[in-house]
Amino acid sequence: MTKSAILLESVTKYYDLYTRALNSVSLAISEGDWVSIIGPSGSGKTTLLNIMSGLDTASSGTIRVNETDITGLGQNMLTRFRRENIGLIFQQYHLIPYLTALENVMVAQYFQGTVDKEAARVGLENVGLGHRIEHRPSQLSGGEQQRVCIARALINKPNILLADEPTGNLDLKNGEIVMEIIRKLVNEGHTVVIVTHNMDIAKQSRRIIEMVDGKISADSTPILTASVSARMEHRP
């Protein structure tokens, strides 16, 4: 059996007494796998991703990432763990507005402890932005900003990549550019988890997890999903 990059056991998350965003979720994601998380809005997808990345903590249950139990770690420890192990991509390509593309990537290096301008430049080249490194976020298109985010997420060489609706704000063409980069990362051996609304994107992955009401309601491979929907379409 392959090693688990992410392992959740009975993870429950209460935001407050009445809001249970996750209800005893258990989930193992293998190293090098490509997983999509789908489900209606408010079903707990973002919460799940936050807990996997250590951005947020669970109310109960255990979380292991890269064979390390991160369940009880404090904020600073989680931060240190995250910057070495997990790259994050957000829907609203969050960049620091007053820094250039290159500096936005270098900031992640700085927080990690090693500033290497050349490596940052190469990182931007790898996402096709070698010619726009001195531009500020406001001077970049949405797709370009998202690619800066990806370069930043990858700069400290994490093996896990978590993305919350990375193409949600992008047009088809830019969405496809981003997905192209993600496919390349999967092929390089990264473990990738994407939250998405877009079934076309979900179908490209190797595993689809559907969330409903804080629980995993379906866990399938896209081949099966595709055949099921195909059958539906042929029904009179």
Add this chain to the structure above:
Amino acid sequence: MATSVEEALSFTKNIKLCLENDARCEPTNVNILIKLVKLYNYDKSLRAGKMFLRIVSKSLSKRRSRVAIAMVAVLMGAAMASGLLTVSSGMQDKLGKEFRKFGSNILVVPKSDRIEVGFPGISFGSVTEGQDVVLAGTYFDKTFPDLVTNGEVWRTGIRKIAPYWNVEGSWIEDNNDDQSAIAGISVAEKLNLRLGDYIALSYQNPENKNVSSERLKVVGTLNTGGSEDSQIFVALPNAQKISGRLGMVHSVQVSALCVECPAELIGAEIEKKLPYTQAKTVKQLVRAETLIMDQLGQMMLLITIVALAASGIGVMTTTMTTVMERRKEIGLMKSIGAENLKIASIFLTESVIIGFGGGVLGYFLGNILAQYMAESVFHAPISLVLYILPVTVGVSLAVTVLASLLPVRRATRIEPAIVLRGE
């Protein structure tokens, strides 16, 4: 740098790890390796430092108006602090001089009181015609050609020591004038004297009972509101001549100005220099002086503290607003790997820059303020005091950093998860 780092790294490949006592080990190589590795770390921290400064400077220049507001808040407090400090350092000296206008603060008298030439400051009762009146001899304005201080010939006399004396008519200009007298206003009223009138004086020597008479012209009348009003003033040699006590004085008035030391010390010094004398400090005046100085000092301190507290609150609210505005950015920094210390260091460095800038600018504004105050209160410029610059900057830094602690704490408590929320 880069080449030496690469050299260092390629060098490591050629070195076999060996124990210190191992014959195969070449310690020099190991030493070189350690040196180059240190160099590498230095290079690394240098680049990290550059990145840090870039983050801070760009984030500051992005929010110029907020930074300006915070800096103005610091500047106000700093200006108040440095202004009042400058004024109070100059004030003691200036105020001391002001006090000296109210007369002498030390009286030098013989240890045994045998001579009774009248002297100003002591009341001998009211004046009626035919009654005894105190005849006081004094220097009004005397130069001492042998005594030169600060390139100027030393001058003293009543006109220097008691500038508040209000004389109508004229002063006695010549110290050897034995024809003129200045009458206290009460004496002048009782005897119905007018300027230019003559008065007849008779003096009985208490020892040999000889009576001497003198005719003097009233050249001026004197109004001080004090005991001097019921006395008659002549030049000192004249009084000595009338009383037959050549070269003798009853008392010496001293107007001592010393910023750092109490008048008592000067009195003691005089007693040491002039044997058989007693130097009495005019207690009331001295006490009033120190009291006013102390109270003024306390008031200035209070104003300074209030002003600095106001700056602190100004800085705190702007910093707090900034932190709230930058919540997403802070969350983002945390989500991409910034520990609380790094977040805090960014905000605190911004505060230090604001505090430093505000402090330096405040020092100069404070000086302008001090000049203005000195000009309007003392009618004299005040000298620039350099040590107040570091004091002002230090205080401003302390205030800004202190005022930033709460907002920075708030910043470190921001949850990184907010970045992923679609708010």
